[in-house]
Each structure stands twice: as C-alpha cells, then as structure tokens.
Amino acid sequence: MRSKRRWAGLLLALCAVPALAAPRFAAVKAAWQPSDVLLLDRHGAPLQQLRVDKRAQRLAWVSLADISPALRYALVLSEDRRFYQHSGVDWSGVAAAAWGNLWHSRTRGASTLTMQLAGLLDEDLRATAGGRSLWQKLGQGWSARALEQEWRKDEILEAYLNLVSFRGEQVGLAAVSQALFGKLPSGLNRVEAAIIVALLRGPNAGTERVVARACGILQAMDSDSARLGGQPSAAADSQRDCARASVLGSQALSYRRAAPAWQAPLAPHFGYKLLQQLQPAAGSRIATTLDAGLQRYATAVLQRHLRALAQRNVQDGAVVVLDNASGDILAWVGSSGRLSSAANVDGVTALRQAGSTLKPFLYQLALERRYLSAASLLDDSPLDMQTAAGLYAPQNYARDFKGPVSVRTALASSLNVPAVRTIAMVGAPALRDRLYALGLSSLQNDGDYYGYSLALGAADVRLLELANAYRTLAQGGLYSAPRWTLAQPRPAPQRRLAAASSFIIADILSDRTARARTFGLESVLSTRYWSAVKTGTSKDMRDNWTLGFSRRYTVGVWVGNAGGEPMWDVSGMHGAAPVWQSVLDYLQRGLASLPPPAPPGVRQQAVRYQGEVEAARQEYFLAGSERRLILPQQAATRAAxxxxxxxxxxxxxxxxxxxxxxxxxxxxxxxxxxxxxxxxxxxxxxxxxxxxxxxxxxxxxxxxxxxxxxxxxxxxxxxxxxxxxxxxxxxxx
CATH class of the missing domain: 2.60.40.10 (Immunoglobulins)
Structure with missing residues (x-):
C-alpha cells in the first residue's frame, strides 16, 4: 500500500505543480567543457587531444546532425517511445509503472528522456546509490515540463546524448563511441548503436547483459519497422545482427581501444612538454607552432630510415625543426614510436653525448680571440697529452692522420686531433661558458670537469638546445629561445656570438670541398642549395647526430638507442644524415637558399701554402687577421x-x-x-x-x-x- 500511495501522490503532484524555469539550451552547450586540451598546428589543423581532467572523459560537443540516425532511432525506441508525443512526462508510462509496482512488486522505469536530462542538468535531482527520492522524482517532472516549454525536441536529444554517462569514466556519446569502436558518432551502424544504447540501463553491467539487451533493441527496431510499414528484416537477418552484437560487444567491452587514426597524436612528446609548461584548463584550444604536414613527413622519414638500420642494432631517433627567424618549433619527433622499446622516452630533450657537434663553437672561439684563422694550419698527428686524470691520446674517426691541415679542413672534415690542439689554446672553461651561454643548460659543471675531451663532445646535451645553438649560428650570432605556441610573443634576439666569426664558421660548414678529406665530395651532407651541416658520433657509436641549417630552417637529428646500447657500424653518414637531408629537402622544395653575404668585419684574401699542403684558394678572415702566405711548419709551431x-x-x-x-x-x-x-x-x-x-x-x-x-x-x-x-x-x- 505504501508503494500505491507514493505513485498516487506523484501523479497528483505532477498534475498540480506548475513548470519551473529551465536553463537555456545555448547556455548548457556553451558551458560544456571537454576533459581534453586540443592542440592545433600553426594552420589550425588538429594535432592531438591531451587529457587534463582525470575525473571523466569528455570530448567535444556533438551536434545532433553529426549523430548517426541508427543511434537516434535506437535511443528513442529503447528509452522513450513516446518522446515526440509527450510534453516532458509520459503519463502512460507513469501509470504503467504504478500499476506494475502495485500488482507485480517490481519497479518499472517511467522516466522520459526529458526527465533524465533534467536530472543531468540539476545536481539536486541526480540519483544516489539508493535511487531517487519521491521529491527528486517530483523535481524531475517539474523540470522536464519546463524544458519542454523552452527547448525543441532536437535540442533535448542533443543535450542528453552529450551529457549522459556511459561506461566507466566516459561521459557523452563522443567519448563512448571512440572508446568502444574508434569512431565518430556519425559513423555508428545499427549494431554499434544498439550496444551503446544498451549501456544506458546499466553502464557498468557485464558483457553478457549488455549484449542481451542490445539484441533485444535490434529485434525491437525490426518489429517497429515492420509495424510502421517498412520492409521487415528476415529472421535470419535478426539472428545475424544479434550474433554480430555478441562478437562486437565482447571485443569492445573487454579492452580499451587505441585512439583512432583521426585522433592519433602527431606529436605526443611535444604535447606532454607543452602541457607541463602551460598547464592549460580543460577544454582549451592551443595553437602551436608545429606544422602538421611537416610533422607527419619527419616522422615517416625517421621510421623508414630506422627500419633500414634495424640490422645494425638501431631502434631510436629524434628530429627537431626550427624556423631560423622566429625560433618557431616546426616539427618535434621524440621517438620512432612502435619501432622503439622505449617509445615514451623523448629523444628531443633526453641527455645524450654530443660527439663532434660542439667543434664549430670551439673553432669560433679560437677565431674570435685571433688564436687562429680559417687558413691557419694545425698538426694532425699523434698526440699524447698529460691531464690530471692521466694520459689523453685523441684519435680521428678514420684512425688515420692527415698531417698539417687548415682550420677549414679540420672543422669541415671533423678531425679530432686538431680540435684537441685548439682547445688547449682556448681552454675548456671558455668553451664550456660559451656553450652554456648558447642555451646548453645541461653543462652545469665548470670547464675543468670536462677537460680537453669537451672538444670532442664528451658532455651530455639535448637535441633541442643543440639545434637552437646551431640556429644562433644561422642567425649570425643572434640568440633567442625556441617558441612553442603562436600566442607567445617572439622574444627579442640577443647577441651571443660575433656576426663575423659566425659567418666564417657557417661558410666552413657549407664547404663540400673542405669536408672531402673525410666525407668525399658527394655525400648526403651535400645539398642542391646552400646549407651548413655538422655530424657527430659519440664514444662506442652510442649516439649519432647531424645538425645543420639553410638560410631559413635549422634541422637537428639524433639516432641511437634510448637505453644507451652501441650501434653496429653506424657513422654520421649512415645514421642521422640521411634523415637530415630528407627533411631539409622537404622544407626547401620550391625555395632558394643562396649563400649569405659577408657581414662587416670579414675580409677575403687569396692564400697559398708552401709544399702544396692544401690548394690555393680565396679565404675569409676576420679583419686584421689576414695572411697571404701560410707556412705549414711555422704555423703548426706557432699554434702549439x-x-x-x-x-x-x-x-x-x-x-x-x-x-x-x-x-x-x-x-x-x-x-x-x-x-x-x-x-x-x-x-x-x-x-x-x-x-x-x-x-x-x-x-x-x-x-x-x-x-x-x-x-x-x-x-x-x-x-x-x-x-x-x-x-x-x-x-x-
């Protein structure tokens, strides 16, 4: 009798109480906040979505026009058959529920979609673990009548499908559609729609219960179609759909599907670092400096090249691309993805040994201090140097010695012994301070800690910082930090290197003749346009680098293994350089890159060498350091x-x-x-x-x-x- 009195009171109350004011549909839609942050590329194209609100998974609001008709049909048929006839409360359903409770002692739901939406909009009306109280049910009815007076039916359906909770943490149709089937809501077929609608009655029910209810919804859809005069499905078709629902439901509900192709992250490592920096609110849209097309291309090139190197014990790599003028980060490939056993390690910011990539900055110091010029001769011969840690005997990469060589040849051909002789003049503390000023923040120790080996890159650096140091060379010595988003103001460049010496170093790095002693005249370092490039390989071939720039872009590539295992016979020419060339070629397609003009303070003079040590040539000098005749023995003696x-x-x-x-x-x-x-x-x-x-x-x-x-x-x-x-x-x- 208590149940009878409750339902009778509910009927009388709903008839007597006037409708309350309802929120506007536009306000509800505007207040919707996805749990993710949407990253856009520099042209407005979506890059990826990153979860920042861990309480629930909510994706972007979906309009009713972008929801498949099959799902709308299954929803109304299953949850509220008279949705388009009632005005918020289905009196027939209320009566049926009351009758069932009176005579069959079991609850039968009477809530319409509008009433359920009212419960979603008002926290006071949400059901607790014990269900809704009588007053909550009354409130649902009042609010439903108000909604029907203010909202259209399509707006009610749209809001309900975006606000309702599905399985686990998924809120809204977009989230459950992606999680279960890897689809947008517009692509759901009738079987998938039936499975999703079946979750509304028991979001966390077992797979068998959900599949059984989905099968019942499919059969009801067939029966309703036949009742309305449509072409009824054959019994075999209904059985086939139920069988499909069983298989598909078991798969979808038993494991979490990976992000679909249309939502796969293009730059996951970049996105993670960006969120750490900005800590944006859920629902934010951030316009990054990345170029989605370039990002895809760089990722594909790196993965293709690493597949070719798989037999040489290489599985990891990273690529970063910077715009020279603005410092915008145009591409950030942190790993080789599925090819790597440590795909979450970000090779762009991981510390790796620099190898010979620090030599340009060493020789630039020697030029600035007038210790050397590009034409000065250095002795490339066996060298034993006593240090506090013991005897230091550097070797060249090719395990041979060239004899007297010019600074131009020593740098372009990446000879080790001349570099060590140069750091003995300059001093490791001076080189360390210069590198630190260029943004290599990992060099926290003083120069004496690294000693002469700093000339050969015996220090851990980050690819992003090293690439930006090369970008400083490309900009004639003007330094600025990389830019991550278009909203960030472009930082004012600061003079960190002399323009004249930067020009000479860049000219040396662009000289294919000078690098021929080690790399030959034709190699992957040679491009059809002007570019300057330097390779580097760390001890035991654990790290392989190529850093270089054109007039407009700087590209940095690292290849190796995230765990530090040595590669097998992989030099700079075979490891990072082919990726560097491919990416820079892609950037320069249709663009010219002519040699930069010499800045003030640079003079060009003809030089010749006694004994034909090197061919006569036109050489660049800092003003005041010109020499017309270079004697190899005297120059080497003076230098040492x-x-x-x-x-x-x-x-x-x-x-x-x-x-x-x-x-x-x-x-x-x-x-x-x-x-x-x-x-x-x-x-x-x-x-x-x-x-x-x-x-x-x-x-x-x-x-x-x-x-x-x-x-x-x-x-x-x-x-x-x-x-x-x-x-x-x-x-x-």
Missing part, C-alpha cells in the same frame, strides 16, 4: 708553442713504494728554440724534454726561449714525502 707538460693546475704524488731514482716528471716543451726551464724563479735545465725529480710542494714553472723571453708559465703541485732539513731539490741549479 708552449708547455706540453705539466699542465697548469696539475697535482702529482710521490709514490713511497717506488725508489726515488725511478721517479721523474718529464718537462716537455714544443715550438721553442733554445728552451729554458725556470722553477720557482731559478733556472734548472735547458732542452725541449727534461726529466725532473718531483720535489714536494707548490711550484711555478716557466718556459723561456733562448733569449730568456717568457713563453708560458704554469703552476703545479707535488704531494708526498717531506724533504729532509737542509736538503734542496734535486736538479736545482
């Missing part, structure tokens, strides 16, 4: 003149287990005629190589030429046994 050992700041230890007569420190000079050695203000020996007993204490060592003129001074320390009173250092004079 000074103290080879000990190094400034070295610390030596006397070993008590070795007889004193067998412990000697070799004082070595280079390029000084009549060399004299002065220790702590006293001359101790003559000659280019002098053995000296390592006497404990702090010492100041001077190298002077035959006339007594100071060439170089270093300080070093010897630790160990204490000298006896009254004794003096052996060898002292």
């Amino acid at each position: 003149a000074g103290i080879v050992a000990p190094l400034d700041g070295s610390i030596y230890a006397v070993d008590p287990d070795i007889p004193p007569a067998n412990q000697r420190l070799l004082l070595r000079a280079r390029g000084v005629a009549g060399a004299q050695w002065w220790l702590d203000g006293r001359r101790i020996a003559r000659g280019a190589s002098v053995p000296w007993f390592p006497w404990p204490g702090r010492h100041r060592l001077e190298l002077r030429d035959g006339s007594g003129k100071l060439v170089e001074r270093v300080n070093f320390e010897v630790r160990g046994a204490v000298a006896k009173p009254g004794s003096r250092a052996p060898g002292a004079r």
Whole structure:
C-alpha cells in the first residue's frame, strides 16, 4: 500500500505543480567543457587531444546532425517511445509503472528522456546509490515540463546524448563511441548503436547483459519497422545482427581501444612538454607552432630510415625543426614510436653525448680571440697529452692522420686531433661558458670537469638546445629561445656570438670541398642549395647526430638507442644524415637558399701554402687577421708553442713504494728554440724534454726561449714525502 500511495501522490503532484524555469539550451552547450586540451598546428589543423581532467572523459560537443540516425532511432525506441508525443512526462508510462509496482512488486522505469536530462542538468535531482527520492522524482517532472516549454525536441536529444554517462569514466556519446569502436558518432551502424544504447540501463553491467539487451533493441527496431510499414528484416537477418552484437560487444567491452587514426597524436612528446609548461584548463584550444604536414613527413622519414638500420642494432631517433627567424618549433619527433622499446622516452630533450657537434663553437672561439684563422694550419698527428686524470691520446674517426691541415679542413672534415690542439689554446672553461651561454643548460659543471675531451663532445646535451645553438649560428650570432605556441610573443634576439666569426664558421660548414678529406665530395651532407651541416658520433657509436641549417630552417637529428646500447657500424653518414637531408629537402622544395653575404668585419684574401699542403684558394678572415702566405711548419709551431707538460693546475704524488731514482716528471716543451726551464724563479735545465725529480710542494714553472723571453708559465703541485732539513731539490741549479 505504501508503494500505491507514493505513485498516487506523484501523479497528483505532477498534475498540480506548475513548470519551473529551465536553463537555456545555448547556455548548457556553451558551458560544456571537454576533459581534453586540443592542440592545433600553426594552420589550425588538429594535432592531438591531451587529457587534463582525470575525473571523466569528455570530448567535444556533438551536434545532433553529426549523430548517426541508427543511434537516434535506437535511443528513442529503447528509452522513450513516446518522446515526440509527450510534453516532458509520459503519463502512460507513469501509470504503467504504478500499476506494475502495485500488482507485480517490481519497479518499472517511467522516466522520459526529458526527465533524465533534467536530472543531468540539476545536481539536486541526480540519483544516489539508493535511487531517487519521491521529491527528486517530483523535481524531475517539474523540470522536464519546463524544458519542454523552452527547448525543441532536437535540442533535448542533443543535450542528453552529450551529457549522459556511459561506461566507466566516459561521459557523452563522443567519448563512448571512440572508446568502444574508434569512431565518430556519425559513423555508428545499427549494431554499434544498439550496444551503446544498451549501456544506458546499466553502464557498468557485464558483457553478457549488455549484449542481451542490445539484441533485444535490434529485434525491437525490426518489429517497429515492420509495424510502421517498412520492409521487415528476415529472421535470419535478426539472428545475424544479434550474433554480430555478441562478437562486437565482447571485443569492445573487454579492452580499451587505441585512439583512432583521426585522433592519433602527431606529436605526443611535444604535447606532454607543452602541457607541463602551460598547464592549460580543460577544454582549451592551443595553437602551436608545429606544422602538421611537416610533422607527419619527419616522422615517416625517421621510421623508414630506422627500419633500414634495424640490422645494425638501431631502434631510436629524434628530429627537431626550427624556423631560423622566429625560433618557431616546426616539427618535434621524440621517438620512432612502435619501432622503439622505449617509445615514451623523448629523444628531443633526453641527455645524450654530443660527439663532434660542439667543434664549430670551439673553432669560433679560437677565431674570435685571433688564436687562429680559417687558413691557419694545425698538426694532425699523434698526440699524447698529460691531464690530471692521466694520459689523453685523441684519435680521428678514420684512425688515420692527415698531417698539417687548415682550420677549414679540420672543422669541415671533423678531425679530432686538431680540435684537441685548439682547445688547449682556448681552454675548456671558455668553451664550456660559451656553450652554456648558447642555451646548453645541461653543462652545469665548470670547464675543468670536462677537460680537453669537451672538444670532442664528451658532455651530455639535448637535441633541442643543440639545434637552437646551431640556429644562433644561422642567425649570425643572434640568440633567442625556441617558441612553442603562436600566442607567445617572439622574444627579442640577443647577441651571443660575433656576426663575423659566425659567418666564417657557417661558410666552413657549407664547404663540400673542405669536408672531402673525410666525407668525399658527394655525400648526403651535400645539398642542391646552400646549407651548413655538422655530424657527430659519440664514444662506442652510442649516439649519432647531424645538425645543420639553410638560410631559413635549422634541422637537428639524433639516432641511437634510448637505453644507451652501441650501434653496429653506424657513422654520421649512415645514421642521422640521411634523415637530415630528407627533411631539409622537404622544407626547401620550391625555395632558394643562396649563400649569405659577408657581414662587416670579414675580409677575403687569396692564400697559398708552401709544399702544396692544401690548394690555393680565396679565404675569409676576420679583419686584421689576414695572411697571404701560410707556412705549414711555422704555423703548426706557432699554434702549439708552449708547455706540453705539466699542465697548469696539475697535482702529482710521490709514490713511497717506488725508489726515488725511478721517479721523474718529464718537462716537455714544443715550438721553442733554445728552451729554458725556470722553477720557482731559478733556472734548472735547458732542452725541449727534461726529466725532473718531483720535489714536494707548490711550484711555478716557466718556459723561456733562448733569449730568456717568457713563453708560458704554469703552476703545479707535488704531494708526498717531506724533504729532509737542509736538503734542496734535486736538479736545482
């Protein structure tokens, strides 16, 4: 009797209470907020959607016109047959529900789609775990009548399908359609529509219950079609649809489908980093600087090339493209995707050893300080250098030596020994400071930490930062940070490198003749237009790089393994360079890239070499450093003149287990005629190589030429046994 009185009271209340004010459809639609952020490329094309609201999955609002007719038909037939006849409350349904509760002791739903929508719009009307109270049901009826007075039927259907919760965290038809079938709502067929509608009665019901209800909906659709005079489906067709619903429902409800092709992320690593920076609100639309077409092309080129290298133990790679003038990031390929066992690792920002890619900035320092010019000769011969960590003996990539070579050849052909001789002049601290000023933020330690090996790239860097440093070269020494979104103002460029030396370094990197000693005249580094490029390979072939630029674009490519495993016989020419060339060719199609004009402060002079060390040519010089004739022996001597050992700041230890007569420190000079050695203000020996007993204490060592003129001074320390009173250092004079 209590149930009877409840339903009777509900009927009387709905008849007596006037309709309440309803929200406007336009306001509800405008207030809709997807759980994702939509990233657009620079032309407005969708790049990807990124989830930021973890409470529920909501996609973009879907208009009724973009929802398949099959789903609309299944929904109305299953949930509210008299939807187009009633005015918010289906009195026949209420009566039937009351009758069923009175005589059959089981609840039968009487809520219309409009009443359900009212419950979605008003938090006070939402059902709890125990169902809705009598007053909530009354409120649903009042609100439904108000909605019917203010809204059209199509607006009610559209709002309901966007606001209703489906399975798990999915809210709205767009979310469930993607999750279950990888489709837009417009593409749902009748079987898929029946499965989705079946979820409304039990969103988290088991697969068998959902499939059984979907089969009932399909049969009801056939029966209704026959009743309305349509062509009825044969029994075999109905059975076939039910069988399809069983198979499709089992698949769709048992696992989460990957994002469909139309929504697959084009730049997942870029998007993740961008969200970390901006922390945008759910529903935001962000216009990025990426170019979707270029992003697709760069991804495809990298994956195709890595497939070709699969037999050489290579599975990872990364590509970044920058616009020289604006700094806009045009492409960001963080990994090889499905080819990688560590696809989530972002190769654009991961720390990897730089290899020879730092050499251009080393030689630029030497040019700026007038230690060298592009025509200066360096000795590419075996070299042993004593450091605090032990003996350092750099080798060239080809394991051979070229003899006297110009700076132009040494840099373009990426010779290691000349680079080490150059950093001995410039100093590792100066190179480290220069690289740090160019944005290589990973170089946190001082230059002495890296030592001479910094010339050969024994430091971990990020591809994005390294590419931007090369972009600074391309811009004549003007630095600015990369730009991620079109809404960001373009940062004002800052002078970080001299324009004149930047021009000379770029000219060297564009010189295919100068790089022929290592790479040959025709290689993947040579382009049909003007471009400057440098390769690099780290120790044991763990990292392979190619960085280069045209007048308009800078492209950086890294190839290797995210886990650090060595590649098998993969050089810069076979690893990153082919990808670099393909991407830059794509960018330059239809565009000219002529050599840049020389800036003020650059002079061009004819040079020739004695002994035909290198061919005569026109060479660029910084104003005031021109030379018409370069003698190889003299130039090499001038470049290396000074103290080879000990190094400034070295610390030596006397070993008590070795007889004193067998412990000697070799004082070595280079390029000084009549060399004299002065220790702590006293001359101790003559000659280019002098053995000296390592006497404990702090010492100041001077190298002077035959006339007594100071060439170089270093300080070093010897630790160990204490000298006896009254004794003096052996060898002292």
